[in-house]
Amino acid sequence: MxxxxxxxxxxxxxxxxxxxxxxxxxxxxxxxxxxxxxxxxxxxxxxxxxxxxxxxxxxxVWDGLDDVRDFVRRRAAELGPAGLRAGGVLREFAEPFLRALEDPEAAALARQRLRLLAAAPALLAHPTLREIEAVIVTTLAPSEPGQAPPPLVVRTLIAGTFAALMWWAEHGDGMSALEATRAALRALADDRDPCA
Amino acid sequence: MxxxxxxxxxxxxxxxxxxxxxxxxxxxxxxxxxxxxxxxxxxxxxxxxxxxxxxxxxxxVWDGLDDVRDFVRRRAAELGPAGLRAGGVLREFAEPFLRALEDPEAAALARQRLRLLAAAPALLAHPTLREIEAVIVTTLAPSEPGQAPPPLVVRTLIAGTFAALMWWAEHGDGMSALEATRAALRALADDRDPCA
DNA sequence: TCCCTTTATGGCATCGAGTGCCAAAATGCA
DNA sequence: TGCATTTTGGCACTCGATGCCATAAAGGGA
Structure with a gap:
């Protein structure tokens, strides 16, 4: 090395x-x-x-994304093909970062950076983000008929997560990044109560 | 007029x-x-x-988005404050367009255009898209404590939908846009079976 | 008819991001 | 000392985007 x-x-x-x-x-x-x-x-x-x-x-602005990618690589290597679903992906890969944002100072810094990202949305096509995507895909369960293929799930999940985070950066006073992300993704599935 | x-x-x-x-x-x-x-x-x-x-x-590339915005405005005016949830938003606003993509020729054209969009992601910050967002928000149920506020839901939903569509445009041979979008969003909520 | 306002077009200059090319600087190695 | 290697910087250029202004083409009013 x-x-x-x-x-x-x-x-x-x-x-x-x-x-x-x-x-x-x-x-x-x-x-x-x-x-x-x-x-x-x-x-x-x-x-x-x-x-x-x-x-x-x-x-x-994206400087530091390499560190994220390295973390994701290490975590994915530990997990192996763990058959994760979307919730597991969030738990294993996103929450470590989101928890760090519970600290008010860290949150303020992150929100500032995320607002910049929102202003320069070309960032969402960043190559490193695609690398991260590919690494995470390896930890998902293999594709099943009728289900969304893993690359689609991960792509959508990342886009949704970033959208929620950027919204939080701009309008999320009084809530944590983790709350905002979780609530947003939970809401996407709610047509009405799926268990009723 | x-x-x-x-x-x-x-x-x-x-x-x-x-x-x-x-x-x-x-x-x-x-x-x-x-x-x-x-x-x-x-x-x-x-x-x-x-x-x-x-x-x-x-x-x-976005030419035609104004038509989408006008459609969304009309539909939202018909619906009023309908207390929609994410699934309802998809049904009322996205599916009319996605159904039109069941036609192979229309699908091929749309995929070509979406691939262009994916190559120029600045498009996701397009002002008209924000207008559409704001209109859709008016049809949602008002914010409840513990739930994601409507603007957050709509922002995340749109981002997820576009991400799924762009993935479909690039890799979605053999599936329809509607299938891909639905399956992707459904997968986001799946940690494990929520009804178990 | 002559002017005024309004709207569309085109030319020009300029800014800022991004790239290719090449020369100079600073190191290790033979 | 000479050579390969790597970093740095300067220069010129392309291309997207914007501001300013002149001109063209309409209608309305005196």
């Missing part, structure tokens, strides 16, 4: 630090009113290097 | 026709490889006029 010998010129830049700078600018002035030139200057990097580190402006 | 007297210079352009031309080009060469200049030239309009008719390139 580690590069034993590091040849070539060593990096002078810190992607995480640059993303932090950008997030700060976005929070202060709004996503659209901060140009890549602004960020490059604020982070003391050339415009070209900035674009090499973050191929799209939106990647600056 | 109708402009009785139409003052000013009459339009020489037909937005629908231009959108059709653009759709044709997209289908032949791909969304990204068709520039706005290409479309302007193919439709014999100036670049500036093209941008006035379609403020964003993606609007060329």
């Amino acid at each position: 580690q590069t034993v010998t590091k040849r070539g010129r060593p990096p002078e830049t810190d992607a995480r630090q640059i993303a932090r700078v950008a997030l700060g600018l976005f929070a202060r002035h709004g996503f659209d009113r901060v140009t890549m030139d602004d960020i490059a200057e604020a982070a003391s990097v050339s415009r070209r290097t900035l674009f090499r580190l973050f191929p799209a402006k939106s990647d600056l | 109708q402009t009785v007297t139409k003052r000013g210079r009459p339009p020489e352009t037909d937005a629908r026709q231009i959108a059709r031309v653009a759709l044709g080009l997209f289908a032949r060469h791909g969304f990204d490889r068709v520039t706005m200049d290409d479309i302007a030239e193919a439709a014999s309009v100036s670049r500036r006029t093209l941008f006035r008719l379609f403020p964003a390139k993606s609007d060329l």
Whole structure:
């Protein structure tokens, strides 16, 4: 995993630090009113290097998604093909993050970031999100006739979860991210009481 | 409603026709490889006029969404505050369109368009989509404590529906749009059998 | 008829995101 | 020292998008 010998010129830049700078600018002035030139200057990097580190402006917001993907990979490896259903996917993969948002400070930060995501919806097509999707699919039960195939379930589940989270970021004062997500997904199934 | 007297210079352009031309080009060469200049030239309009008719390139794909919004408005006006739940929303607002996609030819066209949408996900933030959202909310039951508030339900429902449809457009050979959407949303609620 | 208002169109300049190409810098290795 | 490797930065360019303004084409009023 580690590069034993590091040849070539060593990096002078810190992607995480640059993303932090950008997030700060976005929070202060709004996503659209901060140009890549602004960020490059604020982070003391050339415009070209900035674009090499973050191929799209939106990647600056998504920074940290790689960590999510790594967590999901580890968790999926532990679980193996566990035959999960939607509820299990939420429990195993989403709730660890949502629980961390019970902390008010973490929640405020997350809501700020999610509001940015809502403003730049191109983010929902992010390649890393598709990777995460593919990993989660491996933990689902195999497809059964008449049931939705696992990739469809996961795709829909992720979209629904993000939609709920973005709504929560904008209008969810007084409720937790976990509550909002759970309530939203539960509501989708409610035509009327399915057990009646 | 109708402009009785139409003052000013009459339009020489037909937005629908231009959108059709653009759709044709997209289908032949791909969304990204068709520039706005290409479309302007193919439709014999100036670049500036093209941008006035379609403020964003993606609007060329979304052309027709206004019709959907108008349908939703009419249907919502008929229904009034009907106290709908998620299943009812699907039944009243989505199924009329999904049923039309049972026709193979219509389905092929819709899948082509949805694939374009998936490639340009900025579309999910389209203002008209938010209008539709707001109209549908008025037909839901008022918020109850412990339940997800109606705007959250509708937001999540629309996101889930579109996610399912886009998956269907790409991978849903052999199933109908209605089947895919229903199965996907049903699966979201399935942790295990809720009635057991 | 002449002007005024209204609406549609087109041209021009400019901004900002994103990309390709290439040269320079900074390291390890032979 | 010379070479391969990697990072960085500069430059030019494409393309989507926007603002400004001039012009064209209609109708209405004096």
